[in-house]
Amino acid sequence: MNTNSEIPQEELLKKKAESIRNMFGSIARVYDFLNALLSLNFDKSWRKFAAKVSDVKPDTKVLDVCTGTGDLAISYSKLLNGNGLVVGSDYCHDMLKYGLPKIKKRHLENKIKLIEADTLQLPFRDNAFEISTVAFGIRNVADLEAGIKEMGRVVGPNGRVVILEFSQPTNFLFRRIYFFYFTSILPMIGRLISKSKIDAYSYLPQSVLAFPDKLSLKKKMEACGLEDVKFFTRTLGIVTIHIGRKPQHTS
Ligand SMILES: C[S@@+](CC[C@H](N)C(=O)[O-])C[C@H]1O[C@@H](n2cnc3c(N)ncnc32)[C@H](O)[C@@H]1O
DSSP, X not given: OOOGGGSOHHHHHHHHHHHHHHHHHHHHHHHHHHHHHHTTTXXXXXXXXXXXTTOOOTTOEEEXXXXXXXXXXXXXXXXXXXXXXXXXXXXXXXHXXXXXXXXXXXXXXXXXXXXXXXXXXXXXXXXXXXXXXXXXXXXXXXXXXXXXXXXXXXXXXXXXXXXXXXXXXXXXXXXXXXXXXXXXXXXXXXXXXXXXSSOHHHHHHHHHHHSOOHHHHHHHXXXXXXXXXXXXXXXXXXXXXXXXXXXXXXX
């Protein structure tokens, strides 16, 4: 009998990465629509806020990993107001396919470049960007710490690593209502609309519940070599934005 403990760790991570890529491929067509519907359109303001608090300067070069259909990349590009450059990377071809027309529609094709790449092996030299950022993506990366380190590698000294991710509300009453919606209603609507055979919208709450809480994520970012890690919660703690700085001197 083949058990998980007999499969090498590397092989397991590869399998996880593959099944997650297939899952996003299966919902890419309805991803934006369901994001807006299931978050009551809050998702846009969360990304906008994340871009706003990441200390963007004119000419900043931003890398948005796990960019999916490019919404966070678009938020940064709008903030840069025609300056700088944003690169959006993702390993799911279908997600990127739905991002490109959105970028063209906004005439941002010279300002946002989309590339197919694994966040665990970014095809960029060290220190190539001022900001590396991710929205709702790092939770899905098969090796969280390796993903954060890779995001840190590609930003220069004093560069920022910005993570926007779901978190767990702390208010007792709101938490109960929210969890009922998040674990029961949301997967049902997701299943009905996406018609995906892979149950992506049940995976969503499961992966959020398994993800490190705000303080643990801060500690993980610090363990990955980032400094001054601070975080901002939004919408009663449904999401949190963590920002860490790469030290001026790395040993
Ligand atoms: C929930 S979507 C988030 C998309 C987008 N950032 C947003 O704000 O809507 C997660 C994305 O992460 C991508 N992803 C997960 N693991 C990845 C990896 N190792 N490398 C590249 N992309 C990855 C998936 O393909 C998917 O497009």
